[in-house]
Amino acid sequence: MITNKVIDTLRDRGLRLTRPRRIILDVVRATDAHPTAAFVYRRVRRRLPRVSLATVYRNLRMLAAEGFLAERADEAGMRFDGNTGPHDHFTCLACRRIYDMPARVEPGARRRLSARTGFEVLDHRTEYYGRCAACRRSRGRLSLTRQRRSNGKPQGQ
Amino acid sequence: MITNKVIDTLRDRGLRLTRPRRIILDVVRATDAHPTAAFVYRRVRRRLPRVSLATVYRNLRMLAAEGFLAERADEAGMRFDGNTGPHDHFTCLACRRIYDMPARVEPGARRRLSARTGFEVLDHRTEYYGRCAACRRSRGRLSLTRQRRSNGKPQGQ
DNA sequence: ATAGATGCAAACTCTTTGCAGGTCG
DNA sequence: CGACCTGCAAAGAGTTTGCATCTAT
Numbered sequence: 001m002i003t004n005k006v007i008d009t010l011r012d013r014g015l016r017l018t019r020p021r022r023i024i025l026d027v028v029r030a031t032d033a034h035p036t037a038a039f040v041y042r043r044v045r046r047r048l049p050r051v052s053l054a055t056v057y058r059n060l061r062m063l064a065a066e067g068f069l070a071e072r073a074d075e076a077g078m079r080f081d082g083n084t085g086p087h088d089h090f091t092c093l094a095c096r097r098i099y100d101m102p103a104r105v106e107p108g109a110r111r112r113l114s115a116r117t118g119f120e121v122l123d124h125r126t127e128y129y130g131r132c133a134a135c136r137r138s139r140g141r142l143s144l145t146r147q148r149r150s151n152g153k154p155q156g157q
Numbered sequence: 158m159i160t161n162k163v164i165d166t167l168r169d170r171g172l173r174l175t176r177p178r179r180i181i182l183d184v185v186r187a188t189d190a191h192p193t194a195a196f197v198y199r200r201v202r203r204r205l206p207r208v209s210l211a212t213v214y215r216n217l218r219m220l221a222a223e224g225f226l227a228e229r230a231d232e233a234g235m236r237f238d239g240n241t242g243p244h245d246h247f248t249c250l251a252c253r254r255i256y257d258m259p260a261r262v263e264p265g266a267r268r269r270l271s272a273r274t275g276f277e278v279l280d281h282r283t284e285y286y287g288r289c290a291a292c293r294r295s296r297g298r299l300s301l302t303r304q305r306r307s308n309g310k311p312q313g314q
Numbered sequence: 315a316t317a318g319a320t321g322c323a324a325a326c327t328c329t330t331t332g333c334a335g336g337t338c339g
Numbered sequence: 340c341g342a343c344c345t346g347c348a349a350a351g352a353g354t355t356t357g358c359a360t361c362t363a364t
Contacts, residue, residue: 011364015319018318019362019363020319038353050321051320051321052320052322053354054320054322054323059319073230073232074230075230078232099274101274110285113258117247117256117290118293119256119288119289119290120288122250122286124285124286125283126281126282126284127281129280130278133274133276136275142279168339171342172344173338175344195328209346210329211329211330212344212346214329234329235329318363319363322358322359323357323358324355325357326355327353328354329352329353330350331350332348332350333347334346335345336344336346338343338344339342
């Protein structure tokens with residue numbers, strides 16, 4: 001899964017592709033669950049039982065800084081995404097799962113916004129909220145109260 | 158600033174408009190800086206020196222649950238917004254200020270997405286990233302590294 | 315060999331909660 | 340009066356950091 005591109009890019013910056021690092025990248029790239037650091041930690045430990053949570057955090061942060069992963073924040077903390085291409089997200093308010101959506105294409109949107117505001121628009125991203133197909137069928141209830149830091153039970157993790 | 162509507166809505170739920178509560182709502186509504194809880198706390202304390210941070214958190218959470226405020230998460234924590242109407246946000250990557258943007262109107266976008274995915278789309282919001290006019294003029298540098306939890310020095314607060 | 319990376323534990327920040335006492339209606 | 344609310348302090352969760360040790364190149 002790990003391409004030579006990763007190794008080369010890292011080496012160019014004097015960074016190494018260590019075993020924990022490679023496995024962490026593997027884990028994030030192998031899921032579309034937009035995992036938290038804790039999730040990645042659990043998965044990595046299956047293959048490398050002595051890994052520490054600190055190493056997971058350090059590497060997630062570094063890999064994101066190098067552009068190999070995307071980071072995003074929500075009310076429950078940071079999440080990571082192995083899909084670094086342009087795409088949007090849909091968050092199900094019933095099961096809290098995050099789904100990838102094809103990016104909305106809008107030629108000229110950034111340019112128009114720049115013209116109107118004088119701001120330099122470099123990136124944009126759209127978040128959708130609602131209820132996914134599975135929760136619709138099972139009549140999953142929307143959680144109207146905000147997701148607290150601790151009471152979240154994200155499924156599939 | 159505080160309308161009777163707030164008082165009435167609260168009363169309908171058996172809630173009171175206490176002094177801390179009113180001032181907290183005032184403070185958030187009086188700024189467009191998308192303040193953190195700590196910012197609100199500092200401001201409220203000017204008018205009510207004995208207020209506690211816990212009270213600020215409890216009330217921000219409650220006022221948001223009742224729909225008087227909007228909440229949003231970013232990598233530095235929760236932020237609150239007195240503007241509850243539909244609008245988008247622009248985050249300046251140089252000064253980290255968050256600006257309001259007119260909401261992008263896209264008739265049929267939600268419907269199309271629903272049709273394609275089978276998801277029930279209830280809300281959506283777009284975040285822009287770039288460099289604001291002021292930072293462009295002053296050649297403010299983009300912070301490419303992610304904003305850490307503690308090292309943030311958001312201006313204007 | 316040696317700069318960089320790891321594991322462990324402790325520190326830090328942000329946010330929430332338990333509780334005794336205060337307050338609004 | 341009685342439910343609601345507050346301040347204080349302490350607890351919790353997520354994330355970061357210092358340091359001795361290890362390891363990739």
